[in-house]
Every structure is written in C-alpha cells, then in structure tokens.
Amino acid sequence: MKTVLITGANRGIGLATSKLLRQKKYNIIGVARSKVKNFPGKFFECDLSNSNEIELLIKKLKKLDVTCIVNNAGASFGQSIENLDLKTFDKSIKLNLRPAIQLSLGLVNNMKKRKFGRIVNVASRAALGRELRTSYSSAKAGLYGFARTWALELAKYNITINTVSPGPILTELQIKNNSQNKTYQKKYMAQNPMRRFGKPEEVASAISFFVSDEASFITGQTLYVCGGMSVGHAPI
Numbered sequence: 001m002k003t004v005l006i007t008g009a010n011r012g013i014g015l016a017t018s019k020l021l022r023q024k025k026y027n028i029i030g031v032a033r034s035k036v037k038n039f040p041g042k043f044f045e046c047d048l049s050n051s052n053e054i055e056l057l058i059k060k061l062k063k064l065d066v067t068c069i070v071n072n073a074g075a076s077f078g079q080s081i082e083n084l085d086l087k088t089f090d091k092s093i094k095l096n097l098r099p100a101i102q103l104s105l106g107l108v109n110n111m112k113k114r115k116f117g118r119i120v121n122v123a124s125r126a127a128l129g130r131e132l133r134t135s136y137s138s139a140k141a142g143l144y145g146f147a148r149t150w151a152l153e154l155a156k157y158n159i160t161i162n163t164v165s166p167g168p169i170l171t172e173l174q175i176k177n178n179s180q181n182k183t184y185q186k187k188y189m190a191q192n193p194m195r196r197f198g199k200p201e202e203v204a205s206a207i208s209f210f211v212s213d214e215a216s217f218i219t220g221q222t223l224y225v226c227g228g229m230s231v232g233h234a235p236i
C-alpha cells in the first residue's frame, strides 16, 4: 500500500483529498498547524512556514516510506501594488513555495530508491495573473517552475511531478480572501463560465488522478480545476 503525505490536510481541499485517497486505499499522512478530529490517517502538526519545523518533520517522515506528496498547504495574501510590502511577499513564498520544495527534497531519495514517486503541487489559477495578488501569484507560479524542472530531472526514476491549479473553490481560504458582499459575489460568479464555485472534492479528484497509476506517463503538467476561468470569462 502506498503512503501519501498531504499538507494543509485539516480542512478544504487537503481534507477532501485525504478522504478520497483513503477511500482508494492509500495510507494517509496529514500535516497542518492543528489536527482535525477523525482524520483518516496519521497526522503531524507543523507550521510549514518555519523551515526548522519542516526539518524535524522530515526526520519523522523518513521512517514512513512516503512515495507520494501532495503539496497543498497555502494561503492567499491580497495587496494592491500601492500597498505591497516585501515582508508579506516573503511570507507568501515561505508558505506557498518553499515548504513544497523543502519537503520534496527531504523525501525524494526514498522515491528514487523505490523507483517510484508522485509529487502533486496545488498552485492556483491566480498564477496566470490576478489583480491584487502579487505575492500569492508569484509564489504559485514558482510552483510551475519547480514542477517542470523536477519533471525533467526525475522522469528517469519513474517519479512524476504535476500541478493542479484550482479556483474559485468554496473553502475557508476563498471566504477569507474575497468580499462576502452579495452583489460582489453575484458578479464574481457571473464571470465564471460555469457560474458557480467549485467544491473541494472536485479538486481532490484531479489530485487523485495525478497520484494514481493511470497517470504514469504524465509529468510536468498543469491541470486547471476552475470552471473554465483559466480559458476566459463567461460570455456577457
């Protein structure tokens, strides 16, 4: 049975992915700053924006034969260019980009040894550009470069690395970072070709595909789960 590490696993997309992959008989290891009740696997509490905590986590994970990683933890940092400060930018990189690379680097040797590995990064449609999201979109776009580079270097070990780019999905992150004003919400949804929010489970199924054996010849790719918004807005 394969073991999957999922970061940001206590709610939203990470929890939906943990439940789905457990149903598909994977061993699940979840990570976030706080544990959730009835989690379908082992759980480690870790602040992923702290690289010392990640090093300690990697030491524990090395004993658990992890061959699949879902780098999902993240948070959005909204600021206009006029209000942009580099402290916030650094914070975004430290959470949305650096832990994905640090964790993958810490665990990739086991995948090489096993001649099997799956890494799935959860980026965002915002990586293509979104107003008021300099820090967030830069970090998420960094995940694209990370995946495409590692795809080339690791294919010979039968390790794939792909990206799922969601948006907009109804989770705590979405609610926290967008106005809940009814008129704004209506206009926001009217822009989406599907004219609705996505569900965490709809992102989980794309992540699960990249983890699965069915995706064995796919690497370095990005799959958008965004109701079509990466293609364009709904017709007026």
Ligand SMILES: NC(=O)c1ccc[n+]([C@@H]2O[C@H](COP(=O)([O-])OP(=O)(O)OC[C@H]3O[C@@H](n4cnc5c(N)ncnc54)[C@H](OP(=O)(O)O)[C@@H]3O)[C@@H](O)[C@H]2O)c1
Pocket (backbone or CB within 6 Å): 007, 008, 009, 010, 011, 012, 013, 014, 031, 032, 033, 034, 046, 047, 048, 049, 072, 073, 074, 075, 076, 095, 122, 123, 124, 125, 126, 165, 166, 167, 168, 169, 170, 171, 172, 173, 174
């Ligand atoms: N929802 C959307 O519309 C949307 C769109 C595009 C991309 N995404 C991406 O999808 C991923 C999942 O987001 P979501 O929508 O499911 O959001 P969410 O419900 O807010 O979940 C975020 C997860 O990340 C964890 N996390 C945040 N800061 C952390 C830290 N310092 N250390 C460890 N864990 C941390 C959270 O746990 P704790 O806070 O308890 O630590 C939580 O488990 C994120 O990378 C997000 O950028 C979401």
